[in-house]
Amino acid sequence: LEDVSKPVVGAGSADSCRPKDDKDSENQTTGIKPSPLKTAASAPCREFNTNSNHTENTRDGTQIPTTPHLSSRMKHIKQEMAKNHLQFVRFEATDLHGVSRSKSIPAHFFQEKVIHGVCMPRGYLELIPNPKDDEVDHIRATCFNSDIVLMPELSTFRVLPWAERTARVICDTFTVTGEPLLTSPRYIAKRQLSQLQDAGFSLLSAFIYDFCIFAVPEIINSKTISFPASTLLNNHDQPFIQELVDGLYHTGANVESFSSSTRPGQMEICFLPEFGISAADNAFTLRTGVKEVARKYNYITSFFIETGFCNSGILSHSLWDVGGKKNMFCSNSGVEELTITGKKWLAGLLKHSAALSCLMAPAVSCRKRYSKESKDLKESVPTTWGYNDNSCAFNIKCHGEKGSRIENKL
Incomplete structure (x- = not known):
């Protein structure tokens, strides 16, 4: 945790009930x-x-x-x-x-x-x-x-x-x-x-994944698949999506929601939050499972393509006490802002964002988005933060029944 004497300022530098205690x-x-x-x-x-x-x-x-x-x-x-x-x-x-x-x-x-x-x-x-x-x-x-x-x-x-x-x-x-x-x-x-855990905390987290499905344009013209969360597009291939979501559930990875996303043939899947390593295991299961299910339908799925489509993995997370009883980012006063602990955590993310980006994007082809010379501002990743602002690398959300959490989009 980074120590700060004042609130973090300026740029530049998923929703469900809390899991049960036995989780x-x-x-x-x-x-x-x-x-x-x-x-x-x-x-x-x-x-x-x-x-x-x-x-x-x-x-x-x-x-x-x-x-x-x-x-x-x-x-x-x-x-x-x-x-x-x-x-x-x-x-x-x-x-x-x-x-x-x-x-x-x-x-x-x-x-x-x-x-x-x-x-x-x-x-x-x-x-x-x-x-x-x-x-x-x-x-x-x-x-x-x-x-x-x-x-x-x-x-x-x-x-x-x-x-x-x-x-x-x-x-x-x-x-x-x-x-x-x-x-x-x-x-x-x-x-x-x-x-x-040695510092007295536990991590509650969930991944939000975007990925592209190829061969879908054979069913629906790909140029029309550009409206996020459109109900008609969500239902365009129910057997594939239903088999995927049901299969993930039986492997222990609970899907909270899914929808079409912003790009042609792109889908978004949100997982329920889990404590500890389970959230990472769920994401690992999805990356292989979605490709195996897609193959049965003669589809190909990709989490990365070089056409400029932004397939992302967002880590939504919050700190809790070791027993998983209290969200350390939330205050009991009802004020929708991070606690001191949350602000220190955010300060650490901002300070170490350059190093973290190497873990998030280890390959050369992934580094283009982090370049200062990037010409496409829409595809670049400035290290910014904000409240309920989906354009920021670190988006703080205080609404919803899970309480305050930070979405890491690096």
């Missing part, structure tokens, strides 16, 4: 961390203490379940696998761009892989592809040629409605000696959430 306890997710090994030649293996009834917590916020907790999780997962006649389980991890990278295993090997993990070349997660040249940068770097291990977080196990007899589990990534992969976006997020 925070759900976010004490079950992850398995491989133990450091004496040799790097073999994959990590988790040694379980059969005499313990507790979970171990690491400094980075990863929970290591002991045998009773793990057995309970595995029993439930085995029931799900039998009920749905599952054949395959995907072990998924996010790369530097938030894109899913995975390995699928036959379902009967799942329990073994839960303990030992699944190996994957490190370069799959860290190398940056260049779609124009169909090449990968820095492919000769020695560290990129080594293996890393995908260790599943069992609380994220979900049957995928859009993939036949297949489930997925989101994984944390480790080196073969048991150290967390420091470049993992999920690890970075969990570490920051842990530090926030």
Whole structure:
């Protein structure tokens, strides 16, 4: 939190009821961390203490379940696998761009892989592809040629409605000696959430995503799809949207609303807010799920195109106390402005916006919007803030039943 002696001034430098109290306890997710090994030649293996009834917590916020907790999780997962006649389980991890990278295993090997993990070349997660040249940068770097291990977080196990007899589990990534992969976006997020918790706060957040659907112009002339939230356009392909929203719900990602957006073939999806890492997991699920559902309808979806269309991901968030009872951005006086805590948080976002932009837009093609020499002001991203002003990079909203929150549009 940035310390300010006066309110932040000037430019330049999603709505639903609050989740239930037990939501925070759900976010004490079950992850398995491989133990450091004496040799790097073999994959990590988790040694379980059969005499313990507790979970171990690491400094980075990863929970290591002991045998009773793990057995309970595995029993439930085995029931799900039998009920749905599952054949395959995907072990998924996010790369530097938030894109899913995975390995699928036959379902009967799942329990073994839960303990030992699944190996994957490190370069799959860290190398940056260049779609124009169909090449990968820095492919000769020695560290990129080594293996890393995908260790599943069992609380994220979900049957995928859009993939036949297949489930997925989101994984944390480790080196073969048991150290967390420091470049993992999920690890970075969990570490920051842990530090926030140490400071006495929790994060309630939700993503708002815009993406384009190609092949829709075959049904409706694309030139007519330019009126945001038009009811007729919202309903132009109900089977696709209904399957997507229903599928996301069954994977644990609750959609609060969806509508057509401002550009041809563009849709907007808003998620319900969640505490902790769940909001990021929901966004990760959408990015893969929407493409898989679209493929069934002979559509193609894209979160980035080079024609100037502005596909965005907006992070709506607020700080709460650790118990998730009180919004720290809201005062009880009914005044629609940020509290001192909220103003300090906003000041920190403004001060560190340049560094944050590197996390929001890591690739060269994404950096055009942040250039001072940008000729198109509509597509540029000035670091501004305001109350109920959707043109600002940091838009403060005090209305709605969730209370005060900040929308980060970097």
